[in-house]
Amino acid sequence: MSGVTLKDLVKRYPNGFQAVNSINLEIHDKEFVVLVGPSGCAKSTTLRMVAGLEEISDGQILIGDRVVNDVAAKDRNIAMVFQNYALYPHMDVYKNMAFALKLRKFTKEEIDKRVRRAADILGIVPLLERKPKQLSGGQRQRVAVGRAIVREPEVFLFDEPLSNLDAKLRVTMRAEVTKLQHQLETTMIYVTHDQVEAMTMGDRIVIMKDGYIMQVGTPLEVYDSPDNEFVAGFIGSPAMNFFRAKLVQADGGLAVDTGSFQVKVPKEYHDVYGSYKDKDVTFGMRPENIADDLPEDSRGQWEKLNAVVRLIEPLGAEIILEMESGQQRFTARVDPQSKSRLNQTAQVYFNMRKMQLFDVKTEQVIPRR
Amino acid sequence: MSDPRTIQEIQRSIRTKKAVRMTVLTIFVFTVAILYFSPVLYMHLSAFKTEYDAVSPSLFFKPTLDTFQKVLGDETMYGYLKNSLFQVFVGTIISLLLGIPAAFALTFGKFKYRTTNNKVYLWFLTTILLPPVAVIIPLYTWFQTVNLIDNRFGLMIIYVGFHVPIVVWMLHSFFSDVPVEILEAAEIDGCSRFQQLTLIAAPLVKTGIIAAGLLVAVFIWNEFFLAFNLTGNEAATLPVYMARFREQQGMFVAQLSAASTVVILPAVIFGWISQKSLVKGLTAGGVKG
Amino acid sequence: MKHKDWLFLIPGMTTVAVITQVPFLLTLVYSTLRWNLARPDLPVKFYGFKNYWYFLRIQDWPQIPEFYYIVWQTVLITFCALALCTIVGFLLALLLDHAIPGVNVARTLILGPFFVMSTASGVIWKTTILNTTFGWYGVIAKFLGFTPVDLISYHPIAVIVILFSWRWMPFFVLMMLAGLQSIPEEIVDSMEVDGTNWWNATFSVKLPMIRKHITVAMMLGLIFLVKEFGLILVTTAGGPGTSSYTLPYAVYMQVFNASNVGRAGALAVITVILTLIGINILYQTIQKRSAIYE
Numbered sequence A: 001m002s003g004v005t006l007k008d009l010v011k012r013y014p015n016g017f018q019a020v021n022s023i024n025l026e027i028h029d030k031e032f033v034v035l036v037g038p039s040g041c042a043k044s045t046t047l048r049m050v051a052g053l054e055e056i057s058d059g060q061i062l063i064g065d066r067v068v069n070d071v072a073a074k075d076r077n078i079a080m081v082f083q084n085y086a087l088y089p090h091m092d093v094y095k096n097m098a099f100a101l102k103l104r105k106f107t108k109e110e111i112d113k114r115v116r117r118a119a120d121i122l123g124i125v126p127l128l129e130r131k132p133k134q135l136s137g138g139q140r141q142r143v144a145v146g147r148a149i150v151r152e153p154e155v156f157l158f159d160e161p162l163s164n165l166d167a168k169l170r171v172t173m174r175a176e177v178t179k180l181q182h183q184l185e186t187t188m189i190y191v192t193h194d195q196v197e198a199m200t201m202g203d204r205i206v207i208m209k210d211g212y213i214m215q216v217g218t219p220l221e222v223y224d225s226p227d228n229e230f231v232a233g234f235i236g237s238p239a240m241n242f243f244r245a246k247l248v249q250a251d252g253g254l255a256v257d258t259g260s261f262q263v264k265v266p267k268e269y270h271d272v273y274g275s276y277k278d279k280d281v282t283f284g285m286r287p288e289n290i291a292d293d294l295p296e297d298s299r300g301q302w303e304k305l306n307a308v309v310r311l312i313e314p315l316g317a318e319i320i321l322e323m324e325s326g327q328q329r330f331t332a333r334v335d336p337q338s339k340s341r342l343n344q345t346a347q348v349y350f351n352m353r354k355m356q357l358f359d360v361k362t363e364q365v366i367p368r369r
Numbered sequence B: 001m002s003d004p005r006t007i008q009e010i011q012r013s014i015r016t017k018k019a020v021r022m023t024v025l026t027i028f029v030f031t032v033a034i035l036y037f038s039p040v041l042y043m044h045l046s047a048f049k050t051e052y053d054a055v056s057p058s059l060f061f062k063p064t065l066d067t068f069q070k071v072l073g074d075e076t077m078y079g080y081l082k083n084s085l086f087q088v089f090v091g092t093i094i095s096l097l098l099g100i101p102a103a104f105a106l107t108f109g110k111f112k113y114r115t116t117n118n119k120v121y122l123w124f125l126t127t128i129l130l131p132p133v134a135v136i137i138p139l140y141t142w143f144q145t146v147n148l149i150d151n152r153f154g155l156m157i158i159y160v161g162f163h164v165p166i167v168v169w170m171l172h173s174f175f176s177d178v179p180v181e182i183l184e185a186a187e188i189d190g191c192s193r194f195q196q197l198t199l200i201a202a203p204l205v206k207t208g209i210i211a212a213g214l215l216v217a218v219f220i221w222n223e224f225f226l227a228f229n230l231t232g233n234e235a236a237t238l239p240v241y242m243a244r245f246r247e248q249q250g251m252f253v254a255q256l257s258a259a260s261t262v263v264i265l266p267a268v269i270f271g272w273i274s275q276k277s278l279v280k281g282l283t284a285g286g287v288k289g
Numbered sequence C: 001m002k003h004k005d006w007l008f009l010i011p012g013m014t015t016v017a018v019i020t021q022v023p024f025l026l027t028l029v030y031s032t033l034r035w036n037l038a039r040p041d042l043p044v045k046f047y048g049f050k051n052y053w054y055f056l057r058i059q060d061w062p063q064i065p066e067f068y069y070i071v072w073q074t075v076l077i078t079f080c081a082l083a084l085c086t087i088v089g090f091l092l093a094l095l096l097d098h099a100i101p102g103v104n105v106a107r108t109l110i111l112g113p114f115f116v117m118s119t120a121s122g123v124i125w126k127t128t129i130l131n132t133t134f135g136w137y138g139v140i141a142k143f144l145g146f147t148p149v150d151l152i153s154y155h156p157i158a159v160i161v162i163l164f165s166w167r168w169m170p171f172f173v174l175m176m177l178a179g180l181q182s183i184p185e186e187i188v189d190s191m192e193v194d195g196t197n198w199w200n201a202t203f204s205v206k207l208p209m210i211r212k213h214i215t216v217a218m219m220l221g222l223i224f225l226v227k228e229f230g231l232i233l234v235t236t237a238g239g240p241g242t243s244s245y246t247l248p249y250a251v252y253m254q255v256f257n258a259s260n261v262g263r264a265g266a267l268a269v270i271t272v273i274l275t276l277i278g279i280n281i282l283y284q285t286i287q288k289r290s291a292i293y294e
Helices: A043-051 A093-103 A108-122 A137-149 A167-184 A195-201 A219-224 A229-234 A267-276 B007-046 B051-055 B066-073 B075-108 B115-128 B136-145 B152-176 B180-189 B193-204 B206-222 B225-230 B238-249 B253-288 C002-030 C050-056 C066-096 C103-115 C118-129 C136-144 C156-181 C185-194 C198-209 C211-227 C230-235 C247-256 C261-293
Strands: A004-012 A018-027 A032-036 A058-063 A078-081 A155-159 A187-192 A204-209 A212-217 A241-250 A253-257 A262-264 A280-285 A302-314 A319-325 A328-334 A345-351 A356-359
Touching (some): A004 A043, A018 A043, A018 A212, A032 A195, A043 A058, A043 A078, A043 A155, A078 A137, A078 B180, A093 A108, A093 A137, A093 B180, A108 A137, A108 A167, A155 A167, A167 A195, A187 A195, A195 A204, A195 A219, A204 A219, A204 A229, A212 A219, A212 A229, A229 A280, A229 A356, A241 A262, A241 A328, A253 A267, A262 A302, B007 C066, B007 C103, B007 C118, B051 B253, B075 B115, B075 B152, B075 B193, B075 B206, B075 B238, B075 B253, B075 C002, B115 C002, B136 B225, B136 C002, B136 C247, B136 C261, B152 B206, B152 B225, B152 C002, B180 B193, B193 B206, B193 C002, B206 B253, B225 B238, B225 C230, B238 B253, B238 C118, B238 C230, B253 C103, B253 C118, C002 C261, C050 C261, C066 C103, C066 C156, C066 C198, C066 C211, C066 C247, C066 C261, C103 C156, C118 C136, C118 C156, C156 C211, C156 C230, C211 C247, C211 C261, C247 C261
Parallel strands (some): A032 A187, A032 A204, A078 A155, A155 A187
Antiparallel strands (some): A004 A018, A004 A058, A204 A212, A241 A253, A241 A280, A253 A262, A280 A356, A302 A319, A302 A345, A319 A328
């Protein structure tokens, strides 16, 4: 069994700075877990501690049942794909992939078998004789992955492997990596700063900030039920709109008052939010839950307000509108057929069923469960 | 445009001007270069003269190989030559063997304190600044006590001590160009530290190693002060031979020229071969600090 | 992992320390001893600063002890050679920075003297060039109609400066040329588009850009120049008298002529101190001058 467990893991630097703050995480065997967060959140540091490239200051890391704190990187039975691929420039592709096996004294036949199989899976067989500098970025990345596959490790570690590829290639490679993981049925820990990658690829996502885990969950979980403002704002593009507001009594029920407009809270949420009546809250609404034309979707509860269109960004499949209502500015994702015009007032609809409220002080979500 | 010429005429005139400028520049550069190197060139020339022709400066004469034969037939020179070759080969190789791992450790080593790497590197650099004059006395007295004066190995150890810092200086900057991730990948693949150096890092800095080796070789080949003061008849090298030649042979200019040619030619050829990588290595090492 | 790293360093560090650092400490110790190898009857004993004092003290004013003359000569020679190497070296580097046909050959020719050993250079210059009867100098002088004066005897310092410069300038050229070559194409192109004249392009743009290279060239060059010994030995032998002595040469004479280990040690230590001071001054000056360009 090759899950990975992090127990109270800490990384402290000699100058006292604590990069990783006692994090706990359990990754199951064959799971594809993505560590995501902005730069400086220590996701790479955590990955490197699992790899054995970074010293562990406190806590434990277990691979399977083994505590690997004092085990050297080469003995941990892990393989890693680096952001810059880190291919050996003076060796051809074949030798790059065979290198680790040669060091461990595998037979020539076994090496050849493994290298060719990996090359086959990745479609790089015609490149075996070439040197890294003769390859394109995408090809190099595949070789880097091939080098890892050949090891047949217990855990795969990926450190932002797609960041150096151009946008189109990134999209194709994303799917390929996911497919690969299912094919190989091996635990995979994947680090990225791109939340789209995280959402599309992971079985579970671990969102990190400043060395803390902000939330762990499936993509849908973190999207629909963010634990805090940070996760809510990090997942989803364009980001969720946040409004400083007050929860007030209105029309026999609760309403969110942002100062510039007021929207009613669905009746079914009155119980959970009741304790915050007359208090300041942060009101969150995703752009995709804002429409500029009353939709036929009866599942939503659509509240109306007026806003002026300040910016129109047509993306083909949708249009991003930047709107202004009084003092509040927010983004909306609308249908490409939208008839909104620049600097004209429009009627906007918030789907309040999808609303989120956050405690102003703790930035934690006010849970609805 | 009020210029009455056609476009083609104008283009042609620009090209001619450029060609003229190029030619003038080339002639000027080569004149300066040849003039600068002329003392050495003339000496090479004189090596083919007879003693009679060589006495008065002249550019035209009947070339002969007699002088060369005389010089190359001089048994004593071979002793010096052998010593110089010994010092250069052994000295360079050992300097590289000691310096390369040191430079590697300085660039990639993880020590208790992060500042260790830089401090030790600077320590090596300060050694380059040391004039041999400052250490000749203790070295001389020490060598006298242990009977290493006029001993090839004694001199070689000294040469190694003085030239390892140069290797470290040059190779440190070459190693700095190797991305650390490649070594990390090697580590994960199963390389020990030593294998990281021998299988991965060293092959990647081949040019630097060659440049450092050539530079050390040239310095050792030409080194005079230490050789002069620490050797007698057994271990003396070619630079010492040149100094003694003057004293003994006096005015036999042709012989002197032939001897000088033999003595300096290897270094000059080395220099010619290594010119490009030396520039890269010297500036990389020097400028990066 | 960490222990292995030290293993890589130890052999190199030990060798260097034993050969260079330890002896220097010994030199310091020796400089405080009265120790004359030619006088075994005089016991070696602690002398404190008396050896230093031997050189430094000014007994019968206005007669200045030889030591100060030697220091002055060293400074003069080093300074002139350094200036010559840097200035002319820069001009040569500029010259070689063009893509003319066969430029590599020209570069090799100019770099040549750097690879020729000092003693050989000295001998070549002395016998084939500077010789008043048989050297080119003598021949050309007669051709131009004036009597050649024996430069080595009458102007030993000038001769040494020229020889030092000739031998070491290629190093300066090498460094500065590399610097010039590393100036990005775009800058050269944009200057051409702007119509910058040659003077400005060279001195206002290129020169500051290779400041790092010039600094390293001058610092290392200074060390090489101070260390240079062979050239003096085979040409002027420090003479006539001691008029072309430099400090390293004087140390050599103290050890192998006068056999006075104590005094030689003191002189060597003084040399190192003065060299360090010199480097420092040089470094500060360069920093100040480059600040102008900032």
